[in-house]
Amino acid sequence: MGCSDDEPLQRRTLLAVLILNALLAVGLGFGGLAADSSALLANALDNASDAAVYLISFLAVGRALVWKTRAARVSGIMLLILAAGVLIDVVRRAIMGAEPVGWTMMGLALVAAAINLACLILIRRQKSKDVNMKAAETFSLNDFASNGGILLAGGLVMWLDQSWPDLLVGLIVAAIGLKGGVEILREAREVERAR
Template sequence: MVAPGPMKSVFAVPRMDCPSEERMIRMALDGVVGISDLRFDLGARTVTVAHAGDPAPLLAKLESLGLGARLSRTEKADPVDLAVPVDDATEARTLRVLLAINAAMFIVELVAGWLAQSSGLIADSLDMLADATVYGLSLWAVGKAAAAKVRAAHVSGMFQGVLAVGVLADVFRRVVAGSAPEAPAMVGISLIALAANVSCLVLISRHRHGGAHMRASWIFSTNDVLANFGVIVAGALVAWTGSRIPDLVVGAAVGLLVLAGAVRILRLR
C-alpha cells in the first residue's frame, strides 16, 4: 500500500525515444489532479512523476498511448522532487524568440533548398516550420483547459503529417525527374541554420530544468542541431562523390521522422 502524501513514481516507457513521444505523454497527463512535476529521460526511456495519491490512474493514462509503459517504482517524494514556481512571462518570451528564429530559418532554407535543388535543405526547412508551429501552439495553449491542449496537439500532428508527406513527395519527384543538388549552397545554408539552432539551444538551456514543455523544447533544439549536421554531411558527400543520393537519403530520413512523430501525436486522446 502506497503511503499518502507527495509521491514520486518512475515509469519505464520502452518506445519513448524522441520528443514526439514526450509531447504525447505530457498531453496525456495534462490536467490530471495531483501531478506537481514531470521529468523525462529519453536516453533511459523513463518518466518520473511527482504526484499525490495512487499511481494507478497515471499508469492507465500512459498505457493508453501504446508505448509499452509500466510502473518501475513508487516512493515518497523529497521536497526537491516537487516543481518549483515557473516564471511564465520569461518562458513565454523565450518561446517567442524561438518561434521567430525557426520561422525565419524556414523561409531561408525553403528558398535556398528550392534554388539549390536540395531535398535535404527543403526537409530541414519544413522541420523548422514544424518546430515553429509547436512553439506557437505551446504559447496559445498556455492557461487553456486540458481538452484545448489536446486539440492543439492534434492540430500540430496533422500539420506535421502534411509537411512530411510534402517532403516525401518532393524526394520522389526528384528521384524520378532528377536533380543536381549544389553542395556549396547545402553546406553554406546549413551552417547558417546551425548557428540559428545553436542560438535556440543556448536560449532554451536556461529553462531545460523547468516544466516539461520547456524541457521538450530543449530536446527539439538539440535534435535540430543534429539534423543540421546531417545536411552538412550530405552536402560534403555530394561534393565528394558527385552523387545526389546522399541528399535524397537525408531528405527522406527527415520526412519519415516527422511523419512518424505526427502519427504518434494523432493517437493522443
C-alpha cells in the same frame, strides 16, 4: 486562473524560437530552391512547421491542460504532414532528377545548426515539464540532428558529384519528422489519460 511564475518566461522563449524558426524557414527555402536541394527544402518546411507549432504553443501558455494537450496534438499532426510532404518531394526529385549544390547545402546547414542549437538551449533552460515545451524541445533537437545530416550530404554531393546523398538526407529528415510526430502525439495522449 492565475499566472504562474514561469509563464512569462515560457512566452518569451517560445516567441524567440518562433521568430528564429520563421526566419530560418525563409532562408532555407530560398537556399533549397537555389541549390536544388531536397534536404534543404525539407529542412525549410520543417522549420516553417516548427514556427507554426511554436505559435500554437505560445498561445497555449497559461491555458487549461486540455487546451495544451490539444495544441500538442496539433503539433504532432503537423509534423506527420510535413514528413509526408518531404517523402513526396524526395520521390519527385528521384524520378525527375536533381542537381544539388553541395557547398550551399553545407553553408546553410551550419547556419541552421547554430540557430537550432540556440533554440534548444533557450528551451532547455526552462526545465519545464509542460507538454508544449517538451514538444518544442523535440522539434529543436530533431532540427539540430537534421542539420548534421545536411552538412554530411552536402560534402558527399561535392565529393561524389551525385544527388543521392541529398535525397537520402531528405528521407532521413522525413523519418525524424515521423518519429517526432508520433512521440508528441503519444505524450499528449499520456498527459490526457493522467488527468
